[in-house]
Amino acid sequence: MTTKRLIYLYSDSSFTPWKENIFARTVANFLASTPEEYYPYVTHFVGFTSEFANFLKQFDIVFNVCYGFGDEGQHDIVRWLEDNGIKHTASNYQSQILAKDKLHLPEVCAKVGVATPAIISLSEVSTSTFTRFIAKPRFGSLHQNMLVFDKENIPYQQLLEKDEMIIQPYLSGREFTVGVIPNEEASDYICLNPLEIRPDDEREVYIAGQQYGRTEKVLYHDLDAETCQAMQEMVLRVHHALGLRGMSRTDVRVSDGKIYILDINTMPNLDSNSFLPFIAQHQGISLQEIFRRILLRLEKEEQVRERGLVVSDFM
Template identity: 30%
Template structure:
């Protein structure tokens, strides 16, 4: 059992993270998933504002030593891991093994969700609509005959739009082969190809667990320039979002369509057994059907930049309150007293 001090607000919280180091590589987005020190400090300050004592635990090769020395009651996890398809599960698996409580989804959910094709395969068995797709493991593999251009090509196990450039949507076989060769060379992993869905784009955040889970009002990503209906939320767009997009919340949807989208998001959250918080992306086709694109059960929390805190702010929940809600959701799961 974890021994806690008399006041819940005196929890010692470990903050697990991976930090951007300014590493230069063959691709610009090599550190896209990692956090800046500003984000780490924003979360630290938010936790300290509710009386927690915070230990910074960078999730590098000395993580275990730092964890042993910190004697934390719970870990607030935003660590992305150091490499491999299961990297987001590294820290949760260690914490689960040691019996240390932590925020966010467990290692199994994180492993499944980072594998885009595996997630789609699972969700389609629950009748969640997703674009037709195929996982391509090598350049010579043939495309399914029922897949129709335009197609979008993306690395199968990346987040933060890593590997999704402005060239990701292809219109013919020549473009497809060229992009596939480039992506295999740069990212060294299987590629997910799926039919591109023209239409509108939405992202939906969820916070909490069980009956207390709250689905935030969807946020629409509205592109300032129309690229023949093939706009995508690429790495370039996210990096300079004020130039390329506007965020609209609530979106211009009928009450029926908005409820439908929120219900789908809640179902996906339950099916994948997400915990505490997550964010998922959808495209709405011209015939008003919502297609699931992908989910991030470890969404970015950079204030003023990441989609998740933006959604919450649109819905009247300021940043420090979001951090508190995530922490309290985890504390309640472990039978620990929430902070007030």
């Protein structure tokens, strides 16, 4: 069997806009987890130059774990790779932009019969029937720069000072995150078991992370099987509707018995402390197995294209 040349493309956390978890430890784990049929290399992203593009073209596949560079986001890296005809593992530019844009998420979800919190303009907040709201960056991620407020105390100045914020009702309830990876044969995608994000006390307002107090990862929760299955089916429908590939991770809230899609991460972090590998490991799926499935899925998609079919027919 011919060994293929694979290169991991990344930027250190300090060079990415949202300071994602990717360190020397992370990259060392990537190298150790490379499937046997690939010979691994690794490189920092060094800039949007023709010289660097020509360097990357030497490899059979770029395993894209570059979450940005300077002020440029992960979708900008993807656009540059695609403009230079470089084959990589992440979702394409159009899918990433569509998934990151929370302003248009309700429209995408509605098309596949999935609920997501409504978008409310600042001028409508004071007359809304909702009493608590959350403001978040339109294109932001990682649960950063969010602001929760009540209708009786609207922080107009803060909201006006922030660029491209969207406002939604704050949904009280339970929050889960659901990872999506290819199935074992890489013939379709499957959901991993939902992981609950739970506040470390009984407070009603919480956000994953520590912005509104500490939260905990709960693998073994008491979510009933019917709700769990419905949640996974919804997440898969959105994954397919957006045309995502490789993997994704979606945040979900269950409020008053209804399931809402909150946010879609098209390139989940893969550090050992990150959600997706943590969940997969507890289902007996190693990082090497995730990589094998992603790369096999990519190969099968290429075969579909070579036969003159569109990849959506392969879903």
